Amino acid sequence: MSKTHHKDSDRIIKLVHEYLGENSDKTILDEVADHMNGCPDCYIYINSVKQTIQLMKKVNQVKELPSEVEFRLYKSLKIKR
Amino acid sequence: MEINEKALIEKAKEGDQSALSNLIHEHSTNVYNTGLKILQNKAEAEDVLQETFLIMIKKIQSFEGKSSLSTWLYRVATNVALGKIRENKKLGNTLELDALDYEPLKGSQIKSWPTDLEKRWKDESIKACLERSLAELPTHFRLVFILRDLEGYSVESAAKSLGISKSNVKVRLMRARLFIRDKLATNLHCVEAVS
Numbered sequence: 001m002s003k004t005h006h007k008d009s010d011r012i013i014k015l016v017h018e019y020l021g022e023n024s025d026k027t028i029l030d031e032v033a034d035h036m037n038g039c040p041d042c043y044i045y046i047n048s049v050k051q052t053i054q055l056m057k058k059v060n061q062v063k064e065l066p067s068e069v070e071f072r073l074y075k076s077l078k079i080k081r
Numbered sequence: 082m083e084i085n086e087k088a089l090i091e092k093a094k095e096g097d098q099s100a101l102s103n104l105i106h107e108h109s110t111n112v113y114n115t116g117l118k119i120l121q122n123k124a125e126a127e128d129v130l131q132e133t134f135l136i137m138i139k140k141i142q143s144f145e146g147k148s149s150l151s152t153w154l155y156r157v158a159t160n161v162a163l164g165k166i167r168e169n170k171k172l173g174n175t176l177e178l179d180a181l182d183y184e185p186l187k188g189s190q191i192k193s194w195p196t197d198l199e200k201r202w203k204d205e206s207i208k209a210c211l212e213r214s215l216a217e218l219p220t221h222f223r224l225v226f227i228l229r230d231l232e233g234y235s236v237e238s239a240a241k242s243l244g245i246s247k248s249n250v251k252v253r254l255m256r257a258r259l260f261i262r263d264k265l266a267t268n269l270h271c272v273e274a275v276s
């Protein structure tokens with residue numbers, strides 16, 4: 001355990017996982033922000049998880065429908081494009 | 082829903098093929114992407130695409146427009162995709178599902194985290210690392226991550242869609258996030274060597 005580990009860290013981290021991506025209320029956000037300011041370990045932990053999710057969203061962003069896939073779709077549905 | 086689309090739906094109900102064709106064209110990319118995200122497989126995503134629009138054609142008569150067509154199609158496509166996973170028995174049994182045997186890194190083990198990372202998502206090595214780590218996750222962990230973090234499902238609807246408890250969603254989500262983050266951290270050489 002690093003010297004900066006607060007006894008509150010585990011609870012904060014659990015809270016973050018629970019509320020990431022949900023509409024969290026301001027008191028929770030404030031509490032997390034406060035804790036992060038005083039705890040470098042949690043700062044890097046939470047930041048890295050958030051950024052990982054952001055990156056994954058970008059990598060998985062909408063991909064174009066290949067024209068041959070579209071062609072086969074209409075063919076299978078027996079509908080003219 | 083756009084007025085234009087409402088009119089197209091009405092025409093499609095009357096059997097107008099070109100209206101139907103336009104509706105399919107409008108939504109096909111999104112439906113394909115929903116399948117692709119959940120199944121991470123192009124051939125299976127194509128099956129989802131075809132099956133979803135077959136269902137749409139069958140059910141368009143009874144479409145009441147309570148939700149938008151895109152929302153409706155999204156739900157159908159998600160169910161078709163999850164059904165495929167069940168069919169393939171990729172979900173396995175419960176014991177197997179809990180097998181993600183690894184110890185996540187602690188904040189103190191990550192020595193630095195790049196500040197410009199969000200701009201670097203196009204880097205081939207980062208992209209490959211993210212895709213690989215998603216593929217390496219056991220199916221249920223991957224699905225929880227995809228539904229919650231990529232698709233924005235609530236804990237409750239993810240639990241419902243997957244037929245697992247809410248607390249299971251939470252546990253798996255946390256582990257899936259950390260698994261991917263740790264692969265990325267290692268790839269980016271951010272991990273402090275254990276002394």
Ligand SMILES: [Zn+2]
Pocket residue numbers: 005006008009010012035039041042043
């Ligand atoms: Zn802390």
